[in-house]
Amino acid sequence: MFESSDLVSEDLKILENFLNNSSENSNISLVSSVISHLIKAGGKRLRPALVFIVCKMLSYQDEENKRIRVAAAIEFIHNATLLHDDVLDGGELRRGVSTANKIWGNKTSILVGDFLLTMAFQWLIECENFDVLSILSQSSATIVSGEIKQMLICSNITMTEQDYIDVVSAKTAALFAASCEAAATLAKVSVEEREALKSFGVNFGIAFQIIDDVLDYSGEQSGKNLGNDFYNRKVTLPVIISYDLADEAEKEFWQSSFGKIKNCGNFQKAISYIKNHKAIELAKEKAESYIKIAKESLDIFPSSLYKTALINLLDFTLHRKL
Amino acid sequence: MFESSDLVSEDLKILENFLNNSSENSNISLVSSVISHLIKAGGKRLRPALVFIVCKMLSYQDEENKRIRVAAAIEFIHNATLLHDDVLDGGELRRGVSTANKIWGNKTSILVGDFLLTMAFQWLIECENFDVLSILSQSSATIVSGEIKQMLICSNITMTEQDYIDVVSAKTAALFAASCEAAATLAKVSVEEREALKSFGVNFGIAFQIIDDVLDYSGEQSGKNLGNDFYNRKVTLPVIISYDLADEAEKEFWQSSFGKIKNCGNFQKAISYIKNHKAIELAKEKAESYIKIAKESLDIFPSSLYKTALINLLDFTLHRKL
Numbered sequence: 200m201f202e203s204s205d206l207v208s209e210d211l212k213i214l215e216n217f218l219n220n221s222s223e224n225s226n227i228s229l230v231s232s233v234i235s236h237l238i239k240a241g242g243k244r245l246r247p248a249l250v251f252i253v254c255k256m257l258s259y260q261d262e263e264n265k266r267i268r269v270a271a272a273i274e275f276i277h278n279a280t281l282l283h284d285d286v287l288d289g290g291e292l293r294r295g296v297s298t299a300n301k302i303w304g305n306k307t308s309i310l311v312g313d314f315l316l317t318m319a320f321q322w323l324i325e326c327e328n329f330d331v332l333s334i335l336s337q338s339s340a341t342i343v344s345g346e347i348k349q350m351l352i353c354s355n356i357t358m359t360e361q362d363y364i365d366v367v368s369a370k371t372a373a374l375f376a377a378s379c380e381a382a383a384t385l386a387k388v389s390v391e392e393r394e395a396l397k398s399f400g401v402n403f404g405i406a407f408q409i410i411d412d413v414l415d416y417s418g419e420q421s422g423k424n425l426g427n428d429f430y431n432r433k434v435t436l437p438v439i440i441s442y443d444l445a446d447e448a449e450k451e452f453w454q455s456s457f458g459k460i461k462n463c464g465n466f467q468k469a470i471s472y473i474k475n476h477k478a479i480e481l482a483k484e485k486a487e488s489y490i491k492i493a494k495e496s497l498d499i500f501p502s503s504l505y506k507t508a509l510i511n512l513l514d515f516t517l518h519r520k521l
Numbered sequence: 522m523f524e525s526s527d528l529v530s531e532d533l534k535i536l537e538n539f540l541n542n543s544s545e546n547s548n549i550s551l552v553s554s555v556i557s558h559l560i561k562a563g564g565k566r567l568r569p570a571l572v573f574i575v576c577k578m579l580s581y582q583d584e585e586n587k588r589i590r591v592a593a594a595i596e597f598i599h600n601a602t603l604l605h606d607d608v609l610d611g612g613e614l615r616r617g618v619s620t621a622n623k624i625w626g627n628k629t630s631i632l633v634g635d636f637l638l639t640m641a642f643q644w645l646i647e648c649e650n651f652d653v654l655s656i657l658s659q660s661s662a663t664i665v666s667g668e669i670k671q672m673l674i675c676s677n678i679t680m681t682e683q684d685y686i687d688v689v690s691a692k693t694a695a696l697f698a699a700s701c702e703a704a705a706t707l708a709k710v711s712v713e714e715r716e717a718l719k720s721f722g723v724n725f726g727i728a729f730q731i732i733d734d735v736l737d738y739s740g741e742q743s744g745k746n747l748g749n750d751f752y753n754r755k756v757t758l759p760v761i762i763s764y765d766l767a768d769e770a771e772k773e774f775w776q777s778s779f780g781k782i783k784n785c786g787n788f789q790k791a792i793s794y795i796k797n798h799k800a801i802e803l804a805k806e807k808a809e810s811y812i813k814i815a816k817e818s819l820d821i822f823p824s825s826l827y828k829t830a831l832i833n834l835l836d837f838t839l840h841r842k843l
Contacts, residue, residue, distance in 0.1 A: 227669055283635060287628045306609050309631060310669045313605060313638070317662035320642055324654050332646050332654075340639035347549055347632045 203508035203515065204244070207251035210266065214247050217271050221318060233299050233311045237278050240296045245407075246273045246378045248512070253382035253396060256505035261385065265326045269381050272319035272335060277374060279319070280342055282312035287350065288431050330384045338377035345369025354432040356453050360439050364405065371411075372404025395496045399509065402493035407516050409436050409486040416470055417479050418520065426466045432458025436485065438469075440478040483517070490517055525830035525837065526566070529573035532588065536569050539593050543640060555621050555633045559600050562618045567729075568595045568700045570834070575704035575718060578827035583707065587648045591703050594641035594657060599696060601641070602664055604634035609672065610753050652706045660699035667691025676754040678775050682761050686727065693733075694726025717818045721831065724815035729838050731758055731808040738792055739801050740842065748788045754780025758807065760791075762800040805839070812839055 204211060215238070222234035247270035254266045285298040286305045300308040316339070323332050349366045352358050379400035383393040412435035415428045428435050434457075442453050449472050456465040473479060490513045500506050526533060537560070544556035569592035576588045607620040608627045622630040638661070645654050671688045674680050701722035705715040734757035737750040750757050756779075764775050771794055778787045795801060812835045822828050 225666075227666055227673075229673060230666070230669060283631055286631065306672055307669075309605055309608060310665055310672065313635075314662065314665045314669070316635070316638060317658060317665055320658045321655075321662065324651060324658055327651060329646060329649060333643075336639060336642045336646055340636065340643065343632055343636045343639055344547075344549055344552070347552060347629075347636070350628055350632065351549075351551060 203252065203511045204248045206504060206508050207248060207255060210251040210254075210270075211244060211247065213264070213267050214244070214251075214270050214274070217267050218274065221271070229303070229307065230311055230314060233303060233307060234315070236296075236299060236302070237282075244274065245512070246270070246277055246374060249375065249378040249400065249403075249509075250382045252505050252508050252512075253379050254386060256500065256503055256509070257383060257386035257388055257392070259382070259386035265328070265331075265385055266382065268322040268326050269331060269335075269385065270378075272322045273374060273378050273381070275315040275319040275322075276335065276339055276342070279312040279315040280346065280370075282308045282315070284346065286312075287346070288427070288433070326385075328385065331381045334377050334381050334384060338373040341369045341373040345371075345373065349433070353434050354458065356434060356438070356442055356457055358434050358439065360436065360443075363434070363436055363439055367405050367408040368401065371408040372401045375404030375407065376400035392499065395499050399493045399496040402489040402496065403513060403516070406486040406489040406493065406513070409482055409489070410516055410519060412436055413479055413482050413486070414520070416473055429466050429469055430458060436482040437473050437478040440481050441469075441473045441476045444476040444478070445472065486517060490514075525574065525833045526570045528826060528830050529570060529577060532573040532576075532592070533566055533569065535586070535589050536566070536592050536596070539589050540596065543593070551625070551629065552633055552636060555625060555629060556637070558618075558621060558624070559604075566596065567834070568592070568599055568696060571697065571700040571722065571725075571831075572704045574827050574830050574834075575701050576708060578822065578825055578831070579705060579708035579710055579714070581704070581708035587650070587653075587707055588704065590644040590648050591653060591657075591707065592700075594644045595696060595700050595703070597637040597641040597644075598657065598661055598664070601634040601637040602668065602692075604630045604637070606668065608634075609668070610749070610755070648707075650707065653703045656699050656703050656706060660695040663691045663695040667693075667695065671755070675756050676780065678756060678760070678764055678779055680756050680761065682758070682765075685756070685758055685761055689727050689730040690723065693730040694723045697726030697729065698722035714821065717821050721815045721818040724811040724818065725835060725838070728808040728811040728815065728835070731804055731811070732838055732841060734758055735801055735804050735808070736842075738795055751788050751791055752780060758804040759795050759800040762803050763791075763795045763798045766798040766800070767794065808839060812836075 218238050219235075222231050222238060225231045225234065250266055250270040250273065254261065259266065282299055285300045286308045289300075298308075299311065303311075320332075320336075323335055326332075345366050345368070348362075349370060352362055353366065376397045377400070379396040380393055383396045412428065415425065415435065416437050418425055427433075429438075438453070438457070442450065445453065452468065452472070456468070459465050493513055494510055497506055497509060540560050541557075544553050544560060547553045547556065572588055572592040572595065576583065581588065604621055607622045608630045611622075620630075621633065625633075642654075642658075645657055648654075667688050667690070670684075671692060674684055675688065698719045699722070701718040702715055705718045734750065737747065737757065738759050740747055749755075751760075760775070760779070764772065767775065774790065774794070779791070781787050815835055816832055819828055819831060
């Protein structure tokens with residue numbers, strides 16, 4: 200996966216066991232199957248890794264494995280949004296494997312998504328920490344409002360970079376921020392430290408999503424279908440940049456052909472415009488600027504293996520290829 | 522609405538204001554519109570009424586309006602399930618008005634449903650009562666598992682009465698029970714009293730759903746589309762009873778025609794079989810048996826206006842026509 204997680208590999212193993220048990224404990228075999236599919240499809244467990252690394256960096260003494268429950272809850276909130284997201288988008292591939300809605304249908308994805316959300320809250324409640332509950336419940340609301348904003352404006356080719364950053368801040372960065380803030384809250388650090396970690400999370404999350412969106416046009420072996428966003432008429436930063444720099448003929452292309460069905464060369468044409476305007480590089484520079492702020496947010500913390508691990512995570516994100 | 526709610530009309534007014542404010546406070550106008558539509562479509566506010574009546578019966582002194590937040594959360598959890606339910610069923614009418622998915626589409630219904638759920642949990646967290654949080658979070662999980670079971674077995678014409686009761690217990694009765702149990706928990710009564718109220722809620726809820734399902738075949742002015750369950754191939758008690766009593770020809774009809782599209786007389790034929798076997802009356806008797814248990818659950822409480830109000834709610838349910 201990535202080196203930083205080696206430092207918390209024990210915690211990540213406990214998490215996998217915890218998640219696997221939760222899947223086996225469901226008394227509905229369909230639910231077990233979907234959860235097991237999601238767990239096996241894996242993903243990077245980036246948000247749990249954030250929880251664990253921050254907990255370690257802040258020397259949190261966790262005798263009741265609260266960090267595991269918090270990390271599991273965050274991973275399930277994330278997976279719940281993915282399930283509903285794939286229904287909304289009609290996504291068929293994620294992380295290189297078939298999406299749940301492709302295998303089991305939309306109804307199952309909607310309901311199991313709901314189920315994951317209720318499980319997440321049950322684990323959070325077990326932690327008996329109202330601040331952590333508030334952080335995660337607030338961030339869940341923010342994620343959903345981000346999804347709604349995305350649905351409302353992201354098919355609009357003239358949407359601005361600020362609109363895009365607003366959506367990304369809500370739908371992705373909020374949960375990165377919550378992962379860091381929840382860990383900081385468990386560790387009972389000062390408000391200043393908590394805010395610094397929240398800022399790290401927000402800026403990391405924005406950068407992560409920008410790179411994710413860039414890979415939809417430049418990824419070589421992306422687990423997602425290349426061109427997913429294009430065909431779903433989901434405007435992301437590379438498109439916004441290209442459209443801003445486009446001449447009249449190109450603007451006409453984007454307006455008429457963006458999101459149009461496959462096999463007519465539209466996607467290849469879009470990629471060539473994106474390349475011509477160096478929109479991939481410009482989007483990456485934007486991501487880099489957020490990563491810079493994220494790094495600076497950590498300045499108040501003394502050097503440590505864990506702080507370095509957080510910084511490595513940022514660099515890993517910027518340079519990932521899939 | 523119904524007489525029992527007159528006793529808690531002040532609380533119900535405060536609740537309406539609270540819900541209306543929550544709709545206005547959303548900074549996404551689509552969300553405000555959907556929530557406002559749901560609030561105006563109204564419904565009976567039966568679950569909030571249960572919370573309020575039980576709180577009064579138990580003389581709960583509520584200086585921080587926790588009961589309002591709990592009732593609002595329960596109403597929003599209920600509405601979230603309705604939003605997702607209508608997407609699953611393709612329902613177009615509910616309570617006599619167009620469903621949100623009919624007006625705004627499935628994507629909006631899925632996301633606003635998610636949003637309502639996160640708002641509900643935020644209000645519950647504000648109450649700072651872990652027991653109430655656990656009750657509602659557990660019941661949310663139960664509701665979803667009920668919906669999943671329903672999806673899995675309810676199109677099967679040979680499903681048993683026990684299967685049906687299991688589904689109904691989870692998807693409907695759990696939230697009735699949680700309404701009563703949460704109120705009892707706020708009022709800090711004995712375990713015995715809390716369990717009695719939970720039993721009242723469960724049995725009330727099962728009876729309520731049976732009558733609701735009966736009305737899909739017998740309702741005169743039902744707000745739902747008459748025959749909704751039939752056309753959605755959703756097996757409910759009147760059908761289970763009719764099928765159990767059916768001869769070979771009728772069984773063949775149910776197997777081949779249940780859920781088949783409109784305008785071919787299938788629904789009228791189904792109703793005639795249901796009438797011949799007195800399945801409506803038999804289903805109502807079943808509902809009555811649950812209502813009897815619900816009433817008996819209240820035996821341990823001394824007589825009061827509020828206890829009478831709970832009993833009146835039961836009778837109202839049994840005799841409602843829409």
